[in-house]
Amino acid sequence: MNFTYTSYPNQVYFGKGKTDELPNILKDYSKVMAMGEERWEPQIKKVAKEIGEENLYYFPEIIQHVPQSLVDKAMIKLKEEKPDVLLAFGGGSAVGLAKALALETDIPIIAVPTTYSGSEQTNIWGISTEEGKTTGKSMKVMPKVVVYDPDLTSSLPLSLAVTSGMNAMAHLMEAIYAPNGNPVTRHHALLGVEYIKKGLEILAKEKQLTEEANTDIQFGAYLAGKCLCEVSMSLHHKMAHVLGGSFKLEHSYVHTVLQSFVLKYQWDSLSDEIKTDFRQVLGHNPAHKLQELSGNAGGPTDLKSIGFKIDDIEKAVETVLAKPYENVAPLDKSKLVDMLHHAYEGSLEG
Ligand SMILES: NC(=O)C1=CN([C@@H]2O[C@H](COP(=O)(O)OP(=O)(O)OC[C@H]3O[C@@H](n4cnc5c(N)ncnc54)[C@H](O)[C@@H]3O)[C@@H](O)[C@H]2O)C=CC1
Numbered sequence: 001m002n003f004t005y006t007s008y009p010n011q012v013y014f015g016k017g018k019t020d021e022l023p024n025i026l027k028d029y030s031k032v033m034a035m036g037e038e039r040w041e042p043q044i045k046k047v048a049k050e051i052g053e054e055n056l057y058y059f060p061e062i063i064q065h066v067p068q069s070l071v072d073k074a075m076i077k078l079k080e081e082k083p084d085v086l087l088a089f090g091g092g093s094a095v096g097l098a099k100a101l102a103l104e105t106d107i108p109i110i111a112v113p114t115t116y117s118g119s120e121q122t123n124i125w126g127i128s129t130e131e132g133k134t135t136g137k138s139m140k141v142m143p144k145v146v147v148y149d150p151d152l153t154s155s156l157p158l159s160l161a162v163t164s165g166m167n168a169m170a171h172l173m174e175a176i177y178a179p180n181g182n183p184v185t186r187h188h189a190l191l192g193v194e195y196i197k198k199g200l201e202i203l204a205k206e207k208q209l210t211e212e213a214n215t216d217i218q219f220g221a222y223l224a225g226k227c228l229c230e231v232s233m234s235l236h237h238k239m240a241h242v243l244g245g246s247f248k249l250e251h252s253y254v255h256t257v258l259q260s261f262v263l264k265y266q267w268d269s270l271s272d273e274i275k276t277d278f279r280q281v282l283g284h285n286p287a288h289k290l291q292e293l294s295g296n297a298g299g300p301t302d303l304k305s306i307g308f309k310i311d312d313i314e315k316a317v318e319t320v321l322a323k324p325y326e327n328v329a330p331l332d333k334s335k336l337v338d339m340l341h342h343a344y345e346g347s348l349e350g
């Protein structure tokens with residue numbers, strides 16, 4: 001073996017009811033700026049009550065893909081309130097806003113994820129403007145503590161549980177074949193695939209987010225975020241950021257549909273060892289299996305149904321190629337256009 005591996009430090013609490021530990025986790029800070037949608041106000045207000053209401057300022061506005069205008073608005077409040085810790089309560093969008101603030105201020109983040117996005121485990125930030133989405137990496141945005149409480153993700157509607165689980169699955173997939181991959185990350189990624197696959201199969205069978213499925217997917221999502229942080233993102237994430245950031249499609253839907261088509265695109269360039277790893281966890285046709293995991297659980301399987309326009313294919317590919325991520329398969333414009341046509345129709349044949 002011959003590899004380089006970087007692990008990223010943070011503390012993880014995982015289990016039902018772990019949110020109750022927040023007052024203790026926050027005890028060394030004097031002022032909390034909490035951000036999260038109104039659905040989490042009761043939980044945030046409960047923390048405020050326990051640490052003293054004057055010690056917590058609550059910012060309830062959250063917008064997906066973190067528009068710069070929202071960051072500016074939250075920054076004005078941050079300067080008034082002078083927090084020494086940011087509490088991100090919610091999905092990747094709440095965590096994303098906290099990251100944008102931390103990037104400029106170096107204030108630490110405590111994250112309480114309520115979806116399976118994995119953002120809470122990464123040093124990756126993303127901010128959108130009219131020109132599209134810019135992403136980058138900085139240790140300033142890596143949450144110091146992450147509290148995974150299945151009691152919070154249990155309220156996810158079935159459809160979102162499927163697509164958010166598939167968002168995490170996409171992180172695992174790109175970690176398995178990352179150009180700068182390593183056996184430690186790959187081992188965790190394969191384990192994550194097993195957990196998420198099991199959870200999604202329960203969703204397909206039971207037609208509801210059972211406690212077992214929720215815990216399986218949430219644990220897989222923790223591993224997925226960790227893996228995403230440890231290696232670089234490739235074609236799939238680049239394409240997803242373009243479709244989400246520039247064409248305003250829903251983040252987890254894009255990830256859900258795209259990944260089977262990108263895996264097919266990459267397949268012939270993967271080593272035999274990596275193909276074997278994929279087959280071990282996803283069966284003889286991993287791309288089909290990924291599509292089936294979403295489709296059988298009622299998730300989307302084509303770009304057409306999630307609002308992508310066929311006329312935008314060329315522009316999307318050009319945007320990807322203008323600033324590509326390093327990728328295992330060569331990036332070829334006509335092949336990428338063809339891939340998006342197949343993804344538009346939801347057809348893995350041909
Ligand atoms: N920087 C990183 O490493 C990563 C960043 N992201 C970013 O995160 C954003 C997407 O995050 P997501 O979590 O997919 O979406 P989100 O945070 O926008 O939430 C999606 C929807 O789910 C609802 N929701 C959240 N938790 C819920 C719950 N427990 N029960 C019921 N409804 C709930 C929200 O109200 C919202 O309508 C994107 O901007 C994406 O770029 C995503 C993954 C990794």
Ligand SMILES: O=C(O)/C=C\C(=O)CC(=O)O
Nearest residue numbers: 096124125126135237240
């Ligand atoms: O696409 C993902 O799920 C991973 C990374 C991002 O979304 C980057 C961001 O925070 O915008």
